[in-house]
Amino acid sequence: MAILTYHSQLLKSHALLSLFKNQPSFAPAFVSFPILTKQSRKCLQVRSVAAPAEATAGFDEMVSGTQRKYYMLGGKGGVGKTSCAASLAVKFANNGHPTLVVSTDPAHSLSDSFAQDLTGGTLVPVEGPYSPLFALEINPEKAREEFRSASQKNGGSGVKDFMDGMGLGMLAEQLGELKLGELLDTPPPGLDEAIAISKVIQFLESEEYNVFTRIVFDTAPTGHTLRLLSLPDFLDASIGKILKLRQKIASATSAIKSVFGQEENRQEDASTKLERLRERMIKVRELFRDTNSTEFVIVTIPTVMAISESSRLCSSLKKEDVPVKRLIVNQILPPSASDCKFCEMKRKDQKRALNMIQSDPELSSLTLIEAPLVDVEIRGVPALQFLGDKVWK
Numbered sequence: 001m002a003i004l005t006y007h008s009q010l011l012k013s014h015a016l017l018s019l020f021k022n023q024p025s026f027a028p029a030f031v032s033f034p035i036l037t038k039q040s041r042k043c044l045q046v047r048s049v050a051a052p053a054e055a056t057a058g059f060d061e062m063v064s065g066t067q068r069k070y071y072m073l074g075g076k077g078g079v080g081k082t083s084c085a086a087s088l089a090v091k092f093a094n095n096g097h098p099t100l101v102v103s104t105d106p107a108h109s110l111s112d113s114f115a116q117d118l119t120g121g122t123l124v125p126v127e128g129p130y131s132p133l134f135a136l137e138i139n140p141e142k143a144r145e146e147f148r149s150a151s152q153k154n155g156g157s158g159v160k161d162f163m164d165g166m167g168l169g170m171l172a173e174q175l176g177e178l179k180l181g182e183l184l185d186t187p188p189p190g191l192d193e194a195i196a197i198s199k200v201i202q203f204l205e206s207e208e209y210n211v212f213t214r215i216v217f218d219t220a221p222t223g224h225t226l227r228l229l230s231l232p233d234f235l236d237a238s239i240g241k242i243l244k245l246r247q248k249i250a251s252a253t254s255a256i257k258s259v260f261g262q263e264e265n266r267q268e269d270a271s272t273k274l275e276r277l278r279e280r281m282i283k284v285r286e287l288f289r290d291t292n293s294t295e296f297v298i299v300t301i302p303t304v305m306a307i308s309e310s311s312r313l314c315s316s317l318k319k320e321d322v323p324v325k326r327l328i329v330n331q332i333l334p335p336s337a338s339d340c341k342f343c344e345m346k347r348k349d350q351k352r353a354l355n356m357i358q359s360d361p362e363l364s365s366l367t368l369i370e371a372p373l374v375d376v377e378i379r380g381v382p383a384l385q386f387l388g389d390k391v392w393k
């Protein structure tokens with residue numbers, strides 16, 4: 001069995017990157033990134049392991065083309081979603097794609113994964129990769145707090161200020177008209193997801209984000225993700241209902257209004273804005289279901305519990321018509337010549353769980369990516385590059 005050292009892999013990656021540096025790239029030159037960070041120069045003599053099985057993620061297909069693509073990585077808590085998402089983002093950036101990695105998980109770990117401070121709820125450049133890589137950690141806790149205090153201010157202007165601060169001024173006007181600030185004074189479950197969705201809408205509309213050709217989402221554990229996916233439908237339906245109600249009220253009161261000379265235009269204006277908000281929600285829903293630009297990658301580990309949950313997630317995603325093609329089984333124990341009884345038992349256990357996938361009606365049709373358990377914590381760009389080369393082939 002070939003034993004790879006993390007250090008030798010690191011040197012190989014940097015040699016490759018240096019070659020890359022001389023290639024023409026479509027990456028814009030608005031930010032320059034050092035190829036070698038202090039961290040990557042450090043000689044890390046960490047022994048790692050060989051990949052357990054040859055796995056093909058079809059990275060060539062994922063990386064090809066300059067049309068924007070979205071990758072959403074999701075699964076059970078702690079299986080390695082962030083590590084896989086961050087390593088994919090690094091790999092895209094190293095292959096010339098200006099990339100954005102977004103965390104919609106309320107318990108963010110992007111900063112930990114990249115070993116850089118990426119907090120703040122704004123675009124933060126990640127140091128290390130060849131092409132621009134930015135990270136965005138949406139902070140739902142903070143946003144919820146801000147939202148609560150903002151919505152208590154008079155006349156909804158606080159909400160507008162808050163939404164402006166989030167770069168959502170356009171939406172704020174519409175929300176103001178709807179007085180949703182008051183409704184959201186006590187935030188309903190799903191506000192985190194709503195904020196994440198608003199950001200997605202922002203991606204679609206803001207020029208600032210046009211530069212990114214790959215957008216990788218590190219999503220929250222399964223339950224949150226499913227709510228996130230169904231929320232645009234829910235909002236679309238609710239807005240539809242509000243619109244119908246408004247029309248009914250409008251026609252019932254128009255006679256009275258014309259008698260008293262009230263502005264009928266305002267009513268129409270609000271309806272138009274609502275219609276626009278609804279259109280945006282439809283855009284988001286379409287984005288999640290667009291097989292040409294979006295893919296949901298399920299991340300799991302080889303345990304019966306995790307695989308059962310992945311099967312349920314896969315089934316829900318398919319029901320929602322979300323494109324799902326790949327399944328990463330992370331943290332697979334590599335083969336070894338040692339006679340460690342614990343490892344032997346664990347390997348048998350993992351094999352049993354892996355066999356489940358083959359007979360699972362939901363998972364068996366997905367492209368299986370087997371990712372090895374490595375003997376070092378995946379932290380920092382060089383480590384993510386190392387993991388990325390094992391996972392994304």
Ligand SMILES: Nc1ncnc2c1ncn2[C@@H]1O[C@H](COP(=O)(O)OP(=O)(O)OP(=O)(O)O)[C@@H](O)[C@H]1O
Nearest residue numbers: 077078079080081082083109331372373374377378
């Ligand atoms: N293939 C691997 N080999 C070794 N360690 C790994 C591997 N994948 C992930 N880890 C480690 O497992 C831990 C959890 O990983 P990660 O944060 O990526 O999971 P997560 O699914 O995003 O977790 P959460 O749901 O809590 O956000 C981290 O310490 C990470 O370094």
